[in-house]
Amino acid sequence: MGCGTSVAIENQGRPSEVAIKAAVLIQRWYRRYVARLEIRRRYTWNIFQSIEYAGEQDQLQLSSFFSFMLDNFTQLNGNGPDLISHLLDSAVDPVTEEVRQCKYEQIVVPDSYSGPRLSFPLSVTDTNTLLSAFKEQQTLHGKYVLQLLHETQKFLKQMPNVIYLSSSYAKEITICGDLHGRLDDLLLIFYKNGLPSAENPYIFNGDFVDRGKKSIEIIIILFAFLLLYPDHMHLNRGNHEDHIMNLRYGFTKEVMQKYKTHGREILQLLQDVFSLLPIATIIDNKVLIVHGGISDKTDLYFLSSVERHRVKSALRLPKRSLDHTDVCCSRSSSRQSRRARVDSPCSTGRMKRKKKSRLTKQSSSSSSSSSSSASSVCSPRASCRATPRHPPPSPRLPSPVDMLQVPFLDSIVSLALPEPPKEELEWRQIVDVLWSDPKNQNGCSPNSFRGGGCYFGPDVTQRLLKKHGMCLLIRSHECKQEGYELCHNGQVITIFSASNYYEEGSNRGAYVKLGPELIPRFFQYQVSRSTRKLTLQQRVSVAESSALKALQEKLFAHRSELMAAFQQYDINNTGRISTNEWAQVVESVLRLDLPWRTLRPRLVRLASDGNVEYESCFENISAGQPIPQVTPNLAETMYRYRTDLEIIFNIIDKDHSGQISIEEFRQTWKLFSSHLGVDVDDQAIDDMARSIDFNKDGSIDFNEFLEAFRVVHKLDMKEQQQG
Amino acid sequence: STRYDLYRVLHAALCLFAICSEAIVSELHKRISSAFDVFDHESNHTVDVREIGTIIRSLGCFPTEAQLHDVIAEIEEEEPTGFIRFERFLPTMSRILLEHRFRPVPEDLLLQAFEVLDQQKRGHLDPEELTRYLTQEGEPFTQEEMEEMLSAAVDPDKNLIFYKDFVSVMTVDDPW
Numbered sequence: 001m002g003c004g005t006s007v008a009i010e011n012q013g014r015p016s017e018v019a020i021k022a023a024v025l026i027q028r029w030y031r032r033y034v035a036r037l038e039i040r041r042r043y044t045w046n047i048f049q050s051i052e053y054a055g056e057q058d059q060l061q062l063s064s065f066f067s068f069m070l071d072n073f074t075q076l077n078g079n080g081p082d083l084i085s086h087l088l089d090s091a092v093d094p095v096t097e098e099v100r101q102c103k104y105e106q107i108v109v110p111d112s113y114s115g116p117r118l119s120f121p122l123s124v125t126d127t128n129t130l131l132s133a134f135k136e137q138q139t140l141h142g143k144y145v146l147q148l149l150h151e152t153q154k155f156l157k158q159m160p161n162v163i164y165l166s167s168s169y170a171k172e173i174t175i176c177g178d179l180h181g182r183l184d185d186l187l188l189i190f191y192k193n194g195l196p197s198a199e200n201p202y203i204f205n206g207d208f209v210d211r212g213k214k215s216i217e218i219i220i221i222l223f224a225f226l227l228l229y230p231d232h233m234h235l236n237r238g239n240h241e242d243h244i245m246n247l248r249y250g251f252t253k254e255v256m257q258k259y260k261t262h263g264r265e266i267l268q269l270l271q272d273v274f275s276l277l278p279i280a281t282i283i284d285n286k287v288l289i290v291h292g293g294i295s296d297k298t299d300l301y302f303l304s305s306v307e308r309h310r311v312k313s314a315l316r317l318p319k320r321s322l323d324h325t326d327v328c329c330s331r332s333s334s335r336q337s338r339r340a341r342v343d344s345p346c347s348t349g350r351m352k353r354k355k356k357s358r359l360t361k362q363s364s365s366s367s368s369s370s371s372s373s374a375s376s377v378c379s380p381r382a383s384c385r386a387t388p389r390h391p392p393p394s395p396r397l398p399s400p401v402d403m404l405q406v407p408f409l410d411s412i413v414s415l416a417l418p419e420p421p422k423e424e425l426e427w428r429q430i431v432d433v434l435w436s437d438p439k440n441q442n443g444c445s446p447n448s449f450r451g452g453g454c455y456f457g458p459d460v461t462q463r464l465l466k467k468h469g470m471c472l473l474i475r476s477h478e479c480k481q482e483g484y485e486l487c488h489n490g491q492v493i494t495i496f497s498a499s500n501y502y503e504e505g506s507n508r509g510a511y512v513k514l515g516p517e518l519i520p521r522f523f524q525y526q527v528s529r530s531t532r533k534l535t536l537q538q539r540v541s542v543a544e545s546s547a548l549k550a551l552q553e554k555l556f557a558h559r560s561e562l563m564a565a566f567q568q569y570d571i572n573n574t575g576r577i578s579t580n581e582w583a584q585v586v587e588s589v590l591r592l593d594l595p596w597r598t599l600r601p602r603l604v605r606l607a608s609d610g611n612v613e614y615e616s617c618f619e620n621i622s623a624g625q626p627i628p629q630v631t632p633n634l635a636e637t638m639y640r641y642r643t644d645l646e647i648i649f650n651i652i653d654k655d656h657s658g659q660i661s662i663e664e665f666r667q668t669w670k671l672f673s674s675h676l677g678v679d680v681d682d683q684a685i686d687d688m689a690r691s692i693d694f695n696k697d698g699s700i701d702f703n704e705f706l707e708a709f710r711v712v713h714k715l716d717m718k719e720q721q722q723g
Numbered sequence: 724s725t726r727y728d729l730y731r732v733l734h735a736a737l738c739l740f741a742i743c744s745e746a747i748v749s750e751l752h753k754r755i756s757s758a759f760d761v762f763d764h765e766s767n768h769t770v771d772v773r774e775i776g777t778i779i780r781s782l783g784c785f786p787t788e789a790q791l792h793d794v795i796a797e798i799e800e801e802e803p804t805g806f807i808r809f810e811r812f813l814p815t816m817s818r819i820l821l822e823h824r825f826r827p828v829p830e831d832l833l834l835q836a837f838e839v840l841d842q843q844k845r846g847h848l849d850p851e852e853l854t855r856y857l858t859q860e861g862e863p864f865t866q867e868e869m870e871e872m873l874s875a876a877v878d879p880d881k882n883l884i885f886y887k888d889f890v891s892v893m894t895v896d897d898p899w
Contacts, residue, residue, distance in 0.1 A: 027787075039758065441765065595757045598757050
């Protein structure tokens with residue numbers, strides 16, 4: 001093929017007119033082809049984001065339940081033992097630091113251990129050893145993890161909430177966003193940008209853990225560098241540096257799997273270390289770096305003075321702040337209201353709740369948003385439901401899920417005394433900084449999409465920056481396709497460092513460098529496991545199919561509500577409704593704000609008359625999905641609540657052993673029964689525990705826990721049918 | 724009275740037509756608005772002007788870049804802001820679709836276009852050859868566009884573009 005390959009060369013000049021026309025035609029076709037791919041990519045993105053944030057809301061609701069339990073329980077019992085607190089928080093370790101240090105030193109590392117060994121104080125050799133060991137998939141022994149965490153804890157204790165840096169001592173400072181357990185991304189950053197050192201300072205802006213499989217490795221590396229270069233390595237806290245978030249998003253599980261013996265101790269220590277991470281970093285008094293953002297109540301002076309370690313989890317209001325409030329109003333949960341919405345899908349209309357600006361329309365109807373600060377960890381959609389509710393059409397759920405239907409903290413908080421207690425103000429300062437997202441309209445409104453923090457507009461940014469004489473806000477917290485994004489006239493930068501976050505090829509990662517002139521320079525990358533570069537179409541298709549799978553699971557999980565609502569339109573029982581009706585129903589039930597009409601061809605079949613065969617949207621899920629062979633309704637319920645049940649299980653399973661001991665079970669029941677005002681004696685509880693412990697090994701594992709839920713649910717259904 | 728009957732029939736026909744066209748237009752508006760919404764990140768009924776091409780093309784149109792610029796000039800605010808408002812986009816886009824402007828180019832023409840470039844009729848093109856045409860002639864591709872296209876079009880083993888295969892990739896009718 002060596003001979004005259006090019007027409008242009010042969011003709012020695014301009015190609016023929018026909019050739020140009022051909023080129024134009026190919027260009028037109030190709031651009032149209034790319035446009036269609038692009039729109040598919042956007043849909044996929046919307047699906048992932050909607051589902052991700054819906055999960056965060058669930059988490060927040062679950063937490064508000066426990067917060068409520070906590071405060072209510074202490075109120076009821078005066079000085080009685082605070083069991084929920086006992087369940088959620090690690091017991092305060094009374095031993096002194098020296099004793100603990102000693103204890104960790106005495107842990108024996110077996111000779112058979114071939115992984116890396118650390119000696120304190122750490123040196124460059126240690127960090128190098130760690131990096132190469134993790135590249136080879138080795139694990140650091142629990143002893144060293146505990147020692148490292150202990151040293152980190154000691155170091156962080158003396159750090160302020162807000163760290164002030166000067167760019168003058170270094171050429172440039174590198175700022176990285178969310179890593180979420182993606183070790184590959186961290187290693188790639190180090191490879192491209194060099195290891196942290198006095199000449200190469202770094203700021204990691206939170207969300208080191210959860211979701212990815214290598215969270216513990218990441219924090220080990222980050223903490224080791226922090227101890228090695230305390231003046232040149234800086235870590236901000238993210239909303240995932242939070243032990244309650246870790247229960248749902250995988251970090252707790254990861255630690256327990258990797259550290260069978262010391263896992264529990266590691267988690268306990270981490271809970272404290274996380275709460276000691278600084279909240280913000282400021283460069284040259286000009287650039288503010290925080291994980292989420294700000295609100296109209298954010299006050300950097302106040303933020304500098306809060307006792308940050310008291311906020312062990314942003315998901316829980318510190319104790320005592322709920323005193324003197326009437327907790328019996330507004331009984332609802334978003335779960336219930338999501339279900340309740342089925343009653344009139346058409347009247348709901350198309351509520352626009354897009355990712356960034358979901359807030360606008362929603363918040364205007366929220367009663368509490370206008371007066372109080374925008375922060376609203378526990379104020380998801382349910383708080384603004386003024387419409388009369390019907391009982392949910394799906395069967396009543398047995399405990400423990402039933403207990404989710406408790407008042408929201410938000411509604412309690414909005415009734416609170418005009419001067420909220422100090423703990424609450426401090427807590428809000430931190431929540432807003434860890435959880436907020438920017439929006440492009442002016443003003444500040446509750447972050448109803450995530451359920452926590454707020455949305456802040458350009459005016460809020462402008463005001464805060466001006467007040468402190470600053471020029472730039474760098475934050476992370478949101479996945480961006482290009483790894484970074486500018487908004488608020490360039491005053492806000494979002495930086496996100498986990499590439500392929502939703503799916504292989506879904507997004508790039510990026511980091512940003514700032515020199516003394518404080519002009520940001522961005523660097524993008526994408527970790528790819530496959531050696532060959534995927535084409536745009538392949539990337540879109542891979543991401544798309546996993547997004548659709550997630551969506552099908554959602555549909556399946558709400559099967560009975562959806563069917564009930566579909567049937568309202570299907571008066572003649574034909575099994576068919578129009579595409580519009582179908583789209584309306586699905587949005588009214590799932591509330592994911594997705595373009596259902598456009599997604600329709602991927603989710604549901606059309607009949608020959610052009611109508612939708614609505615039952616077909618539940619078909620794909622059954623293929624290859626490990627759904628227990630029980631009644632469809634039950635499978636659906638299990639599907640929907642599995643994550644919640646898993647979290648409840650993890651909370652009861654205080655030592656994270658993967659087994660609920662009889663003692664753990666007893667403690668939890670005591671708490672529940674006292675909350676419910678039912679008297680259950682120890683004997684009955686023990687009997688109950690034994691009946692759940694099917695394999696009679698003295699403890700309840702997760703499968704047994706699920707099975708118990710299933711049995712209870714079945715009985716409950718029977719009762720309902722008889723009643 | 725025959726005349727009156729005729730009038731009534733005509734009237735009924737007109738009504739029917741009106742109803743039908745209203746349905747068509749409302750269907751059209753929904754399609755346009757859902758494509759627009761995907762790019763309306765602020766939910767404030769505006770999109771970045773650079774996304775308009777993607778929106779129009781995703782609605783099944785095949786405009787040239789020049790035609791696209793004409794459309795943008797028509798709907799852009801007096802003082803170009805870099806944003807396009809939905810109120811201005813909707814009527815223009817509806818007209819485009821109703822008048823069948825920027826009609827799809829038939830698939831066989833796409834194949835023929837490649838064949839024109841393949842002067843020796845070998846059934847394939849060199850990446851360099853295609854790059855030269857598409858980045859220098861017509862409405863030239865940017866480097867990024869070209870790289871993206873080659874990554875999908877070039878057979879990695881032979882380093883050649885078997886354009887017939889690529890045409891079928893581009894013309895596959897996805898149901899989105």
